[in-house]
Amino acid sequence: MVTIRHERPHDVAAREVLLDVCFGASRRAKASERLREGRLPWLALVAVERGRVIGTVRLWQVSASPDRPALLLGPLAVDSGHRNRGIGSALMARAIDAARAGGQREMLLVGDASYYGRFGFSAERTGNLAMPGPFEPSRLLALALAPEVTEATGLVTPTGAAAAPATVPAAVRAAPRSRRRPALPRAA
Numbered sequence: 001m002v003t004i005r006h007e008r009p010h011d012v013a014a015r016e017v018l019l020d021v022c023f024g025a026s027r028r029a030k031a032s033e034r035l036r037e038g039r040l041p042w043l044a045l046v047a048v049e050r051g052r053v054i055g056t057v058r059l060w061q062v063s064a065s066p067d068r069p070a071l072l073l074g075p076l077a078v079d080s081g082h083r084n085r086g087i088g089s090a091l092m093a094r095a096i097d098a099a100r101a102g103g104q105r106e107m108l109l110v111g112d113a114s115y116y117g118r119f120g121f122s123a124e125r126t127g128n129l130a131m132p133g134p135f136e137p138s139r140l141l142a143l144a145l146a147p148e149v150t151e152a153t154g155l156v157t158p159t160g161a162a163a164a165p166a167t168v169p170a171a172v173r174a175a176p177r178s179r180r181r182p183a184l185p186r187a188a
Helices: 009-023 025-029 031-036 087-101 113-119 170-174
Strands: 002-006 043-049 052-063 069-073 106-110 140-144
Touching (some): 002 052, 002 087, 009 025, 009 052, 031 052, 043 087, 087 113
Parallel strands (some): 069 106
Antiparallel strands (some): 106 140
């Protein structure tokens, strides 16, 4: 049985392995990564089956233009052996529901409209937005979570909480102190 829950500190290593397998090393060179660097996610969810992280999605606080807060979704990833079972859709639904419940007004992502369109994302309102680096404008998609949201204009910029210095990973700092040696996470 697949469980979707908030990411825990011991999930981080497995999530990173999953993202590397799904997207390769080039994932760190993407414009979306510039918006995530040095920031803490607003929301981090994982799909777990038999103790293994098999899916992940995170939301990041950004500004879609001056004084226009939004959330950037991504990356969304599901282990190749677990695809076509609705896990990605379930992660998306939970992320969108959490954003609405949290009073967010808008979500952005860079991805395929053919997949994300089923959740209401489109490029209709993103034509005047730019990312901090090269991107394909047709892949910059938005979802209005409030009826009064209109087209945004400007550069998408990060606004979320800054992560602590990279010398000690955030997951390690946030983990409760224990005298026992922590178990290594399972890799996906």
